[in-house]
Amino acid sequence: MNCREGCGACCIAPSISTPIPGMPNGKAAGERCVQLSVDNLCSIFGKPERPAVCGAFQADIEVCGNSLEEAIKLIGWWEQMTAA
Template sequence: MNCRLGCGACCIAPSITTPIPGMPDGKPAGIRCIQLDDSNLCKLFGQQQRPAVCGLFAATEDACGKTNAEALWLIGSLEMATSA
């Protein structure tokens, strides 16, 4: 599956525990990444400063569903199930 450009769910729903430029402590789940632009595209895509975890994320129907709203719900649910 290819990413839906402008979705941004993977940059909002999960927590990221590694530093992100502009967010040195990473980001909590449900908080929009500072590197996500107004079109929900990553400003760091393809750049060395992009966190490794972001580059490892692969869009799949199980994680991203069929809509952006479903992606936020699915990724958020995965985050909740795996944190604690």
């Protein structure tokens, strides 16, 4: 599955524990990444400062569903199921 351009759910729903430019402590689940534009595009996509965890994310129907709303719910569910 390819990412849906302008979705941005992976930049909102999961927690990210590694530093992100502008968010030195990472981000909490449900918090919008400061690098996510108003068009829901990553402003550091393809740049070396983009966290490795972001670059490793692979869109999948089981994680992303069929819409932004489904992706937020599914990624949020996966976040809860894998929280330590």
